[in-house]
Amino acid sequence: MALNRNFYKALENILGPEYVSDDPVITETYANPFRQGLAAPPTFEAITLPDSTEQVQAIVKLCNQNKVQFKASSTGWLYSDPATPNCIKIDLRRMNRILEINEKSMYAVVEPYVIAAQLQAECMKRGLNCNITGAGSNCSALPLAAHVNLGHLSQSGSYGERNQLALEWVTGDGEIVRLGSLGMLDEWFCGDGPGPSLRGVIRGDTTPLGGLGVYTKAAQKLFHWAGPYTFPMEGVSPKYKPAYIPENFLVRYLSFKDLDDMIEAVLKIGESEIATELMCFNPAMMASNLATKNVEEEIEIYNRFTKSVQGPGFMVLIMGNSRGDFEFKKKVLARITEETGGKPLEEVEDPENQGGYIWRYFRETGSIKETGRVLAPQAGMVGGTDSFPLMSYFIKSCARVKEQLIKEGALFDDGTSPFMQSTEHGHLAHGEVLARASLRLKGDKLLEMQRGINKGSNEISIKGHFGMPQHVWGDELHDMYGPHASNYHLWLRKIKKTFDPNGASESSTYISAKDE
């Protein structure tokens, strides 16, 4: 459906003709490239490139006036960026400024297209660090832009909705709302006041993923960084190696006889607050992070690692604030390892490997390998936010669905345990069943498999009272979970209707304002 010419002309007037296009060559390239026998996806009607909140607001208002939908995104991983008919894209690429790094109050303010690597690098120069979404430091540094914003640093650096301070928001109907301290003082230090606090509203269950207007600027909490201003990596891509491991850093991989032992170790590490990062990576993820040559090398390392682990495990990264602090944390880790029967994966401790792991885990550069290469997922169930043991059992239960699909030949058998992560020192957790669709599955059969793994996992979640997973996107899933969770979906719809009365903000990955 072609856009009305007057509408398009109005977009040009807002942005200048250089920054809007409805040419098929431009719109096509914003579509999901993935095929494997699937039909080509629909494309956006036009792509816009605003460079200010005012331009975003003008686009949004124009869309409301003309009954056209919009979908905003920043760096844009493909899976959360569906195009629908009569919808334009707001590509926030030109909104890429770091507006403030406040060292004293430990917060940073960014626009959506600042990537996490940029913010982290600037923070490190100031003795600070920021949480980074697990998808990698190539993604937006804006806390609510990147799904839940859970990442490797979430053990000590929490995640998006918790780190969120003041925020600027263009609502679905084009109002600019400044939340928290920004609403009253023109300051970014607080998300809850003295101005309006709508943190729960804008967050929703698992962030609206562009379904409730556009977040144009946001402040986030920063954390202490005890490392060097820049990490001493040398060599040429992808064979980067540390010149030396900076003092008071270590990374270990520990495996356990069973899930209960691993949970005990995670909780103890959490209680003692010794870990900066704790990710229950399976051997495949550890292998993908180390391999630089090709997938066959990755498989080789994976096979080696698999032989060396005794069961489920995790990567733990320690950063000491001083020699004494580091030695203390090391001793605590050793004690916990002994008490829980943890077995170290020695190859990780090799100085060259260790230095590489440390930096890759801080910068989160391995995520694409972990999720893109062969042993990693193309589909999966994303577990919720609850206590670490409960989430572990949830993901373990979901893994049965995966096992069945492996037996049916629908999934690649990576032989690995599910992926879990501890958040806020074990207070919360998140997990995923990693599933790699077999390349032999094409088209409808692929979709059937994906639906199967989701359906099976959702049934387990509901029947087992595991709470709300973090993949609940779209009406169908909200309608499924709502009745089991205080009918929250009805309230979510009211929020959608209130702040986006015309349904202009495309919300297929959030919730629609449809009447019940």
Add this chain to the structure above:
Amino acid sequence: MALEDYRYYMETCRRCSVCKFMPLEKVIGYDRINVCPSISRYEFHSYCAGGRMVMGTALLEKRLDYTDKLLEVVYNCNMCGACDTSCKYSMDTEIIESINEIRNHCVDTGHTNPTLDKVISNLRKLGSMVPGAPAKRGEWADGLGLKDCTKEKVDVVFHVGCQTSFNKNMWHLVQTTAKLLQNAGVNFGIAGENETCCGGRAYQMGYRDDLLAQAKKNMGMIKKCGAKTLITGCADGYQAFKVIYDQYALKGDLEVLHVTEYLDRLIKENKLTPAKPVDMVVTYHDPCHLGRMGETYIHWEGREVIDEIRTLDPPKEYRRGTYGVYEPPRDILMSIPGLKIVEMDRIKEYAWCCGSGGGVSESNPEFSMWTAAERIDEAEITGASAIVTACPWCIKNFKEAVSRKGSHLEVYDIIELLDRAI
């Protein structure tokens, strides 16, 4: 290879945007993390490697026509390969090959850029990528008494390249190189008027058949003269002889060296000794086709095994930019007494392009200059008084950018500084 052969790579793009940035491990601040000139200038996703992958699939599926817009996007790429290196930090993909194949596909189906057509027409007629040049190809060597490798047996062929041959302002570079080689006692020759273009830039523009034609002419001449080694001061020529000819099994066992590699070798063998101080602070620009694009071609023959996952039998080793020529030019500079190098933010495998590649300097000079100006800005920030590089195409673009910007920076080829020191 045909575009269809790249379908797997194009369909499995993660759309992660990594192709737009330098390898993430090397980010040390907010500024200058972009590596792709095309999306940095034109902003729409279509202009980055990820967008081009989708475009390639859409062409295969006939979802896109060969419109002016499509060709505008296709040809507004410097073919610098930075996206390829950044993507291959993580993935086993062939990004720049896919992008190149899209261009080949366009040319094969008759959808070309008129300006580039003219350049290629000149190549076919005159064997040169510099249309309308007033000089003759071998004129630079008049009176130097150099051997003619088309008539005499030599150990080393010195391939000068189009830009240097036809640009009088650059003649001193090759004249100096020849003098250094003579002083070091190297038995070398040039083809003079009989030299012809390497075809590398034609290949970047998508004219594969012209590359192959040039390669056959060049290798025929080299075979005749019996040389085992070819050296060139042109990064495009270097990559053509060393990598692309090899890719098409036309290189044989010819050793291909960039002049910086050769001179670095001579310095290390004490056959050349930079002794005179050159008191300067300089920054070095890695030419794309000497650096990340210049690493040896790795042949792979085998079969793709599509099971639950895709593996290759035998495993394929990917060219990731790791083994480009990064150190020899720096080693030469560091061997010069009094000279200090300060590095720019984007160097080696993630160096920003000079803007002249991929036919852009011919088809879209404004974009080419925009790209060069970005590099000049970056060089200025280092505090260096000069930007030094090792390719005449880079030199040409930088000199023009410096002039347009009114920059204080001087622009040198490494050869000039080495000559001052010897």
